Amino acid sequence: MKKANDHGKPDAGHGTVQHSGQKYGMVIDLDKCTGCGTCMVACAAENNVAVRADQTDKERTITWMNLYKITNGKKFPHTEVSYFPRPCMHCDHHPPCVSVCVATATKLDFNTGIVSQIYTRCIGCRYCQAACPYGARYFNWWDVFPQDKGMDRYLTPEVSPRMRGVVEKCTFCHHRLMRAKRQAYAEDRRELEEGEYITACTEACPAEAITFGDLNNSKHKVSQLIKHPYAFRLLERLGTEPKVYYLSSRDWVRRLADNFLPGEYEPVVNRTWAEDEWSTKPGRDRF
């Protein structure tokens, strides 16, 4: 049945507001993250990310979920290390990449909060890559197809592989949302349960550091976690309004999530990991 073009807006572009819809977001607990990289691998496997034989050129590899290693910069014995998984932030309201795309190949869907990428529309001008401060967008510099017979069977059937010349990025495993909605529809439901739609990285993380859900739904864990005093976002000052939140009890980690002039940063907790093993204290997740 042909739907009218609602331009992805909850009010169907007519100015009459209906219910606000979902706003899918993610909370990554950096105190739990061990830096194992399973999220990176799960993401690449789930989303048919092109992998070249030689991946050493980090400027041109495609890592929708990218793991950074950060350190507090102090010398032994005060050195602390943390790992920082960085998917696409799916910025809200006015994503820096959406407004600059020339061919409308990327859109913010106001009903789900997901910033989509349409590979068949993308002309590969890379303006969105220039605009994104997180480096979350990746360009296909090569054509990478499974070379050997039968190797294409490892591809996820619901995710289209990309040819060279187009930009791609984390989609919050949008195909899994489609799968969950189809399942719910078949079971005569219109609402998705929490956990019915989660991203591959959320599912794969062995430390359960990633939580995914609807930020607008007060019953979902993510909507509670983002109110935690330890919650912060990456480059919040720029006004991108990311939907990916981080939790850390360590102030030096929080300091590295944004730029601060001297005296601007206000500590939430003035303790280091070595000084106080905060996360093993009972009642840590209750606030």
Next chain:
Amino acid sequence: MTPISFEWQWNIEYAVFFGLLYVALGLIGGGITFVAIRTALQVFGFMRERDFHD
């Protein structure tokens, strides 16, 4: 790009952008058409060739 396109929205932003574009294209197209017609009329003798001042 045109009102029959899928993405077209009837709002002020589209109106201003494409309005100005079509005015510019119209001027260019109109100018070329005018010159083509005038040249054809002059070639076939329906119009006098004007003195050309550089």
Next chain:
Amino acid sequence: MDSPLLPHGVKRCTPGVFFLWTLPWLALLAWGGLSAVLCLWKGLNQTNMSNVFAFALWIVFDLAVIGLGAGAFFTGFLTYIVGRKELKSIINTAVVIGFICYSGAMAMLGIDIGQPVRGWFIFWHANIHSMLVEVSFCITCYLIVLAIEFIPLILGNRQISKVKELRLLGHNLHEIMAVFAATGTFLSFFHQGSLGGMFGVMYARPFAAREGFYIWPWTFFLFVLSAIACGPCFTILCTKLAEFLGRKKLVPDDAIQFLAKMSGWLLALYMVLKTFDYLGWIYGVVPRAGLTFMDFFNEGPYGVWLIVAEMIFCGFLPAIILLTPAGRKSQGWLILASLLNCTGIVLNRFLFIIVTLAVPVMPFDRFWGYLPTWQEWGIGLAVIGYGFLVFSLAYRYLPMFPKETELNPLPVE
């Protein structure tokens, strides 16, 4: 051998010498052709562009040549709309330079995008909120205008103008040139501005981001101003080079001096506004992002010297030279000032493109460096080869300089 094609009453070198002259430019075109084939066939991995440097040498060249080619629309505006008669001796040159610059830029852009065959999506599926869409529409339409302005010059060739229909076409086009010049001015204003707007709207990149007026960041207006400040100087440089190589005067002094004076005043105005822009950025946008001015220049070769060069040596200095009558009238100082002026605009574009991308925004991200590959240089330099070739052909076979015969009367035989 080709003397029937040469304009009346002018001296040109022998065809053999002319052929030798074209060889280096043909070589550059061949290098560019090979690079283009490689990039289209094997993909953009032939370049050193990366997920960090999404824009690189080609975009710098594009913005630079479009800025330098602004002399075409501005001289057209001054000649046909404002009515400065003395510029009629140089308008053809400006149009040819503009045509070279814009067609070269479009060709480079065709290779630059990852899916060239989908290039038409910019028009058909346009996102009107994107500054790059605005740029694409306007430079395409303006290239059409430039072609229309170029046609009467081609039709003015000695042999072609013997054909009555073509001569009439040329004359009729010329008569309504003001319409095309006005449309070209409008289109050019917007795309020169939108090229600046492209970088100013990137609010998540503090190095490039600017505040502005309504939807237009200040870079919009500054890019237009810098383009019309340096475009005439580039026209002067090309004319002086042609005069040097042809060993004859081609354009009367009044046209050159007028363009130089205009450039001087516009450059001076631009430098004043650019100073305010830098101050507003250093004390507004930058601290709001939690950064200081020196944070952008901590590492790598892109240091503060670039800003000093852009503002002082390639900004205020040429403006002062061009504003003083003695500076304008002296050949050496005029050429130096024009060179510095044009270098300044290239530096400005370079800063907005390369340094914006080199500087990390996330505190734990690293600074990256970039050097182009030979394929990138091939395509960039091919535009220069193409420019020399087209300009040379136009100079040899077309009545590009209306005052040439007057300034170089042939001896009576």
